[in-house]
Amino acid sequence: MTVTAPHALEAGTAAPPTGTVTHEVLRFLRSELDCDRLFTVPGEAFLPLLGRAWEAGLRLVTVRHEAGAGFAALADARLTGRAGVLAVNRSPGAANAAIALDAAVADPTPLLLIVGGAERGCDPRTGFQATDIEAFLGGIVPVVTVTDAGELADALQRCAEELRAPVPGPVVLVVPEDLWEEPAAQATGAGLVQGVPEAHTGSERPGSDALSDRGQRLQRRAAARVREELLTAQRPVLLAGRLLRCGAGADAEPGALLARFAEAACLPVLLGNKQQDLLNNHASHYAGHLHLGSPKATRDRLAQADLVIVLGDRADDIHLHGPRIDNQRILTVHPAPAGPGEMLTADAVPVLRELARAPWPTAPAGRQEWVGGWRALETGLREVVPQPRDDGVDFAEVATALGRRLPENAVLTLDAGNFSSWVHRYIALGAGQRLLALSGGSMGFGVPAAVAAALRHPDRTVVAVVGDGGLLMTGNELATARAEGRMPAVIVADNGSYGTIRAHQARAFPGRDCGTDLANPDLVRWAESFGLPAERVEAPHQVDPAVRRALASRGGYLLHVRTSLQAVHANFDLPSRR
Structure with missing residues (x-):
């Protein structure tokens, strides 16, 4: 580039x-x-x-x-x-x-x-x-x-x-x-x-006072309906999604509005797929992040909710994957809503603003216990005890080391793969940190996204976390970063396999080869050919100092981590080959 x-x-x-x-x-x-x-x-x-x-x-x-x-x-x-x-x-x-x-x-x-x-x-x-x-x-x-x-x-x-x-x-x-x-x-x-999406009203385009008035009525009606349901719910959950960032614009902080609303209404907040940076993960009302690898305990607790408010997203297969109770009510606030439950057609950002500044009564003790239970669950899920592995490093070691050392204003980009489950589970993103990842699951996003972030924000630390499969799809864009003289840090989880598909393979065709094995080059020498300092990590004791060196390098860095294929996911292992 x-x-x-x-x-x-x-x-x-x-x-x-x-x-x-x-x-x-x-x-x-x-x-x-x-x-x-x-x-x-x-x-x-x-x-x-x-x-x-x-x-x-x-x-x-x-x-x-x-x-x-x-x-x-x-x-x-x-x-x-x-x-x-x-x-x-x-x-x-x-x-x-x-x-x-x-x-x-x-x-x-x-x-x-x-x-x-x-x-x-x-x-x-x-x-x-x-x-x-x-x-x-x-x-x-x-x-x-x-x-x-x-x-x-x-x-x-x-x-x-x-x-x-x-x-x-x-x-x-x-x-x-x-x-x-x-x-x-x-x-x-x-x-x-x-204008920007924030100026739009409902599903209408701007440019007419009549349409603007109609949109405002839709927004007020949606906010009133959400408030009505929340005042009677005992175990509500808010699911916050992508469009909250679109309306607020790049410099606004939707997390501040979310925190204010959640605090006032005594409401746990789950974040939509790959939107983990919408709310400070250390906030008292942060309840977790719904994605393909969400822990079972999070899904089970969501099933106990009697009301789910989906704000700025749709209640899709990933968000609602898992058990649900029969009397669970779902309200979706979205310019073009879809999915189960009640549809409220309105722009999510002005609805959130109205809800955040509305007066809310003191929540009953049961509601406060409900929120506290979510926070306790999320905190407990972040406690990690990495296991010794015979076939490589448990990637929990890498995620926890990265979470400890990630700068307050860092930009973290993720490729698609099971390795991201450790990042989502064990790294708590602060208010100034950004996450760039794709909810659609396309491989190859991690390195180009990191290069774009490094060019856009040369003063911030940019880290790409990728698998060995996704790296060799678009990792050639490191040549782009070299030409510009602004390299990101890259952490490669190399288990020699398309790990996500290997997990499916183990369930659907145990003992069979579905083409998931990968033969990789020497990734340290490969990175060095782009002018990128690099090192290989093959044991747990090497992880923390290597992550420290990667983040400290102003010229970028590549960590080639030999990860365990047995530990294929943060939530489960592959069946033992023995």
């Missing part, structure tokens, strides 16, 4: 033309989306966009693979609260970037994929890299194709609407190669959707 900074016109260089499709797209990125960097694998089909990006003040971040570019842009969107933007070349680039689109749908994130398309009139069957992008991406996300310069303003407006919708999400903008330099009517931006 290289980052090309804006620069002045060289002496004797003619001033660039204005008013082309290229200039209007760049104006849209800077003025409407407040975008300051463009992740890309360069291609000839959108070369004018790259060649003139500096005129608009955009930094070009050149990445080694479109999947890495997509994951990096997605992580940057999470950190800034703005849309992440990447640009790729024709159908191969779009296909490679599709994994990031899928991830942005599963965990709503505004992501704009700009595709330099084949020339207009090109036959998709015989043209070079001319596969119909709408045909193969349209089932994942909205695809907006510009076939005439006169359509550009409407196309950009539609992109803005998707990115700033109450449930923000990804969108694809396709601009044919032969259209970039055509003249385009200069848009003023007045017709484009303004």
